[in-house]
Structure formats: structure tokens, C-alpha cells
Amino acid sequence: MHTKVKAVKMLIGGEWVHSNQTFEVVDPQNNRPIASVPLGSSKDMLTAIEKAEEAYMKTAVWPTHERIRVLSEAANYMKENAEDFARTVASEGSKTINEARGEVKRAIQTIQISAEEARRINGETINFDQNEGSENRVGYHYRFPVGVVGAITPFNDPLNLVAHKVGPAIAAGNAIVVKPASVTPLSALMLAEAFVHAGLPDGFLSVVTGSGREIGETLVTHPSVKVLSFTGGPDAGKKISEQAGPKKVSMELGSNSPVIVLNDANLNDAVQSCVSGAFSAVGQNCIGVQRIYVQKDVYSRFLDTFISRTSELKVGDKMDELTDVGPMINEREAKRVESWVNEALMKGAKLHTGGKREGSYYYPTVLSDVPKTAKIAYEEIFGPVVLITPVANLHEAIERSNDVDYGLQAGIFTSDINHAFHAIKGLNVGGVMINDSSDYRIDAMPFGGVKGSGIGREGVRYAIESMTEPKVVCFRLQENLL
Ligand SMILES: NC(=O)c1ccc[n+]([C@@H]2O[C@H](COP(=O)([O-])OP(=O)(O)OC[C@H]3O[C@@H](n4cnc5c(N)ncnc54)[C@H](O)[C@@H]3O)[C@@H](O)[C@H]2O)c1
Numbered sequence: 001m002h003t004k005v006k007a008v009k010m011l012i013g014g015e016w017v018h019s020n021q022t023f024e025v026v027d028p029q030n031n032r033p034i035a036s037v038p039l040g041s042s043k044d045m046l047t048a049i050e051k052a053e054e055a056y057m058k059t060a061v062w063p064t065h066e067r068i069r070v071l072s073e074a075a076n077y078m079k080e081n082a083e084d085f086a087r088t089v090a091s092e093g094s095k096t097i098n099e100a101r102g103e104v105k106r107a108i109q110t111i112q113i114s115a116e117e118a119r120r121i122n123g124e125t126i127n128f129d130q131n132e133g134s135e136n137r138v139g140y141h142y143r144f145p146v147g148v149v150g151a152i153t154p155f156n157d158p159l160n161l162v163a164h165k166v167g168p169a170i171a172a173g174n175a176i177v178v179k180p181a182s183v184t185p186l187s188a189l190m191l192a193e194a195f196v197h198a199g200l201p202d203g204f205l206s207v208v209t210g211s212g213r214e215i216g217e218t219l220v221t222h223p224s225v226k227v228l229s230f231t232g233g234p235d236a237g238k239k240i241s242e243q244a245g246p247k248k249v250s251m252e253l254g255s256n257s258p259v260i261v262l263n264d265a266n267l268n269d270a271v272q273s274c275v276s277g278a279f280s281a282v283g284q285n286c287i288g289v290q291r292i293y294v295q296k297d298v299y300s301r302f303l304d305t306f307i308s309r310t311s312e313l314k315v316g317d318k319m320d321e322l323t324d325v326g327p328m329i330n331e332r333e334a335k336r337v338e339s340w341v342n343e344a345l346m347k348g349a350k351l352h353t354g355g356k357r358e359g360s361y362y363y364p365t366v367l368s369d370v371p372k373t374a375k376i377a378y379e380e381i382f383g384p385v386v387l388i389t390p391v392a393n394l395h396e397a398i399e400r401s402n403d404v405d406y407g408l409q410a411g412i413f414t415s416d417i418n419h420a421f422h423a424i425k426g427l428n429v430g431g432v433m434i435n436d437s438s439d440y441r442i443d444a445m446p447f448g449g450v451k452g453s454g455i456g457r458e459g460v461r462y463a464i465e466s467m468t469e470p471k472v473v474c475f476r477l478q479e480n481l482l
């Protein structure tokens, strides 16, 4: 029997609207439709941008205490409905229910931090009299909102990575138009409900659902959109940066994150952290562990322990609280990962565990002896596969870690502070975790990378900075007043 799926609406300028065209969101675990979602058009996107500009202009000065209240109330709403949010994140995406609960906790914190940071959008005084002839000048600079922010977000953290756009935009006093990933739009729509419930003025937040390729360009190129905040893959990122023209664009892109394990590391600690870092969210994680370089004296011990710990992971129903690894976001992605692993094996790599696909499930996989020419060695796998390679020393480990076109985050396990500082200086990345894997982040820290991993930084305070502009004010005091 065909059960009728829930029909949801998108939020445009304060109105929940249908569209005459819809698309289905399916559960990756069984391909069952879970919702019918409006297929937003370029016209819908235009309306959202116009409503955003109208709302921003109308509320010329939106007092900070009001922004703090709305953000705090939205966070409270999310807390009160946390389990509903978690079930939505899990059902439309590929996280287990426990991983989804973790994401909801982080998203609540991201919005709470946004409320706190709204208090701290300050400037500073400027000592104009450092210049001769400016003794009678006093002044300062402060930050003002850009107006309308455009945001495009990925599928893998369908709630918290939308919160990382909406929270800072609203904290700074901007209006924001969000285009969430087409496969996981429901979490973004629930976040919008939280802000409507909190009394966000109409037009300050729109969520236009649909295909990035169809409606993204309208958002990216519109002159009223002063900042475009994109999180996603390098291909889309490249397209968007070409389309954006002379517009402030922040890019949170892909990675192929390395971890170094030295002879003096606590091996159990390193295995535990790297297994979690490699396989949480089925490896669909921009800072997920993809390469592990292990100093040769401890290589065999590390590899054996890592393989046995990986083989213990429970792969299964993502809604089961005992499951460690659920399905990938769809069968196409699982087949891509399968083909990359097979290419590496054809080129001489060795398979230690995993290497098996069942529909959209791909089993946690450990490879060694992977040649540098294998795609999986230098591209972003964005799946549950990790490459483990022996190295002679820290120098070789750093060299090989840097030898890809990504530089988001890295990890190193060592008990020697000199080794740690060598790694901090030598690794060409946006973040180095000492005795943690690359997959470590708190939502308040600056987050982003170098090389092909992106432009700019997120993390609430840093996103607020990118969504505001400084203005200098200088008073020249009249002579007779002195
Ligand atoms: N650096 C980070 O903070 C971070 C965080 C999460 C994910 N990511 C990256 O995101 C990727 C996985 O997410 P994904 O598969 O959703 O990425 P994706 O690039 O396929 O899609 C991301 C978003 O861009 C939209 N989009 C796609 N093509 C577009 C176009 N031509 N114009 C406008 N919009 C377009 C999509 O609809 C989606 O909303 C990985 O590369 C991962 O590393 C990075």
C-alpha cells in the first residue's frame, strides 16, 4: 500500500509556501519517500532575496537585544524538540540516531554561541593623533551588517552546518536566504520553524528548497546578496566562485585529512580516536580521517589493533541505538567509493577489512600499500575508507601529509612536545590536533582550510566577521573648542 508522504512547505519571506512542482526526500537506508518538498524555482529564489532586502531595509537598526532574544528562544525551541530534530536528521540523512542526537546538541550550541557573540560585535578606538597634524582628531571603527547573506549547505550535517550560517547572520543583524542540500532539506526547514517560533521578523530567514544547479546561480549572482557562504564539494565551489564575481564569498570545501602516529604515541588512544574519526557519519565528514601515517617501529601493532577495532563496528539500522555505522547518503555514492577502492586494489593496494557494499551500505574499510597514483590517495573519499602507511620519521610523515591539494585539519599522536611543534609548523592545514584525530572541532573555534579546502573561516565569531563590514568614524574637533 502506498502510504501518503508528508508534504512540507518552504519558507519564503515569512510565508510557508508550496510549489506547483515537488520532489521527494527519501530515507537512504531503504529508499522509502519520507517527505514531498517544494521544488523551488529561480522566481521563488528571487522573491526570497527581495523579501530579505525589504526586511533588512525596513528594520534599519535591529537592536542587538532583540537578535539575542530571537537566537536564545530559537535555541530553547530546539532543546524542547531535540528528539524530533534528531529523528529528522537521522531519517533524511545517513547518521545513526546517536550521531544525529550529537549533531542536534551541537546545533543548539551553535545558535546559543551566536546569541552570545551578538553581544561582542564591537569595534575599537583609533589613535588618530599618532600622525602629526591629527592631534585634534578622535574616532573609532565598528562593524555593521552587510544586509543580505546567501548560504548554500551540504548534506552531511544537515542541521548544524545550516546553523553555522543562520546563527552568525542573524547575530550580526543580516537577513539570510538558505539553499539546503536537496537530499537533506528537512532539518533546515525545522531550523526555520524554530526561528519563526522565536518571532524572527518576516523576511530575515528564507529556506528555498530545490536543486543547487537550478536555483543556486540566482542566489550566487544576485547583486543584493552581499556575502555568499558556501559549504560543499570543490566542484560546486569552483562553479560558484566563477559565478559570484566581485562578491565576498566564503568557501568551506573538501579535505583528505591525515593523521600522524609516532613511535612515542599512546597507541590505544590513537586507534580509538582514528577509528571514530574515520568511520563516524560513515566517513562522510570533511575532517574525517582518510590517511594515517604510522612510524615504522609501531606500524604493525597499530595496524593490527586498528583492523580488529574496525571489524568490531556494528553496521546496520541507523535508527538502532547500538549501530555504529549506517548507510551512505545513497547507493550512487556507495558505488563510487567501491569503485575507488577497487581501483586502488587493482594498483596493488592491500585490503585488510571491509571492501564490501550492500546497496547504500559500504563497510568500514582499511587499506595499506596504496600507491600515490590511486585516486583514493589524493582525492577526498568522503566515505568509510582509511589508508594506513608506514613512515620512517616525522619529516616524511609531514611531507606526505602535505602532498595533496587539500589542507583542512590534521592530527598527530606523540608524547614529545618538540615533535608536536614541528608538526604544527610543518603541516599546511587550517587546524592541527595534538593527540586527537583530524576529526575534532568545537563550534566556537575558527574552522576552515587552505589550498583546495576553502577560503575564509567559519566558527561563529569568524562567520560574523565575514558577514559584517568595518566602518571608520573620525571626528575633527574644532580649534576653538580646545
Ligand atoms: N569544509 C567544511 O566545513 C565542509 C563541511 C561539510 C561538507 N563539506 C564538503 O561538502 C561535500 C559533501 O557535501 P555535498 O555532497 O552536499 O556537496 P555538494 O557540493 O554536492 O553540494 C553542496 C551544496 O551545493 C549545492 N550545489 C551543487 N552544485 C551547485 C551549483 N552548481 N551551484 C549552486 N549550488 C550548487 C547543492 O545543492 C548543495 O546544497 C564534501 O566535499 C565535503 O568535504 C565541507
Ligand SMILES: O=C[C@H](O)CS(=O)(=O)O
Residues within 6 Å of the ligand: 156, 157, 161, 284, 285, 286, 287, 439, 440, 441
Ligand atoms: O563535514 C564537515 C563538518 O564541518 C565537520 S563537523 O561535523 O562540523 O565537525
